[in-house]
Amino acid sequence: RKEVEQDPGPFNVPEGATVAFNCTYSNSASQSFFWYRQDCRKEPKLLMSVYSSGNEDGRFTAQLNRASQYISLLIRDSKLSDSATYLCVVGTNAGKSTFGDGTTLTVKP
């Protein structure tokens, strides 16, 4: 079993749709949680951190459930420019961050 698991998709949605991605992790000692976005053949870029209380950044909302070891990302009002691969990342205080294999999103006109 992988340390961080994501539904690979692909998710194909129309513009304006709401889409949710899920991620589970196995290391209960994990302390840091992030979502990254990676465009084709580019480097990953930090999208947002994920906090236990949940956090929102514009159209993006991230949630963390420590008891279930589960992270989610919700994108509202999808734009064409949201098309990318979304990577779930879980880290420990020792400094190692583990990436999921990503979920691919395609937003269509």
Place this chain on the structure above:
Amino acid sequence: DAGVTQSPTHLIKTRGQQVTLRCSPKSGHDTVSWYQQALGQGPQFIFQYYEEEERQRGNFPDRFSGHQFPNYSSELNVNALLLGDSALYLCASSLGQGARFYGYTFGSGTRLTVV
């Protein structure tokens, strides 16, 4: 504000050869982590350097080694290259660890092809 710079951007090597990849972290960052990303997969953690020492290591053989210099820049060395080492190698810089960790800034990567 300079981001993370990696060199070279592309590299073709022959099986059995050795390669050195270089990374300069973002200004103000003191920690460098290296990741290997194969096509269709997420980045896999190779190791992390902080204060010129290897602090954490992933499941990579000893053929993979590294170094961090006093100016925080870092090198990744791979010996006895295998075809399976072909991948995008990403350098990620960050500031601090533990509670002070706020996520990585990645370089654009070095695409290594082993033939």
